[in-house]
Amino acid sequence: MQNKLHLDKLDYQIIQEMMVNAEVSYADLGKKLFVSGGTIHVRIKKLEDSGIVQGRRLAVDLKALGYDVVAFIGIYLEKSSMYDAVAKELKKIPQVVRVNYTTGNYGMFIEIVCKDIQQLRYVLHDELQKIKGIDRTETIISLEESFSRNVIIATD
Amino acid sequence: MQNKLHLDKLDYQIIQEMMVNAEVSYADLGKKLFVSGGTIHVRIKKLEDSGIVQGRRLAVDLKALGYDVVAFIGIYLEKSSMYDAVAKELKKIPQVVRVNYTTGNYGMFIEIVCKDIQQLRYVLHDELQKIKGIDRTETIISLEESFSRNVIIATD
């Protein structure tokens, strides 16, 4: 997990390509980027050893799996010092997929994914409200996701 | 992309495991779930054909790559009918990674990832403000991400 590591254009190109599609073979990706498959392999190994590349994940269409309801929730904390304790409780709720400590109106900002509105209601009303340190919450429900993608990294 | 497809416990288990780590071999995953590697292969093929599994992605530590600044932005639209046009413009901005049409105060809610505060300022001030249809925006900056994970799917 060292961090002082010089990345060149090829490294950035490999990351950019494989963030979108990690199924491409090293030989094919090498052809596209004008190096050998062996070089792709060495670079990816370097990126994995340095911790920049953390692994490969299956990309799943949650909507097709029945997880239709995405909501963003702003949380007002009683005291901002309670952030860590509240985050720990939130992690126990399976539907909570992301927790951020934030500036602005809310002390924290979270994202939850549910199978339906009933489950959302349950999480909001029964799960969140009983966590000590949460004052009140504001819910933003996503009616439609236009797009979701990785940041487009600069390749130089 | 057919959608009426019965998934059993094994399918859900495979998805759950490989959402976290897609590098495991079919033989090893089969051992863990008490079936053969061939069966894992058939199930994954079925999930890919149905569109539930969309591919494999490289998981990258954006912070280690220098993308330190994550912000959520609530956008007030002049008219909600302008949503599609605004979304299209937002897609042209590389730092915008997610766009949602939402209920609540904001007509839309987006996420952006930047290399530093200067870049955030540029996106907020120069890029967003010149999009027709955006009335005003409210920015929530993430000071720290407690965690980010996939939804924990029910395996039955």
Place this chain on the structure above:
DNA sequence: ATTGAAAGAGTCTCAGT
């Protein structure tokens, strides 16, 4: 650091159950 080839490991297909 990159290459190309050989060794090793994994995926994919298929006949049998």
Place this chain on the structure above:
DNA sequence: ACTGAGACTCTTTCAAT
């Protein structure tokens, strides 16, 4: 629908540059 084995492809290692 699952299994195990064979064919095939990819990753990984390594000697040479």
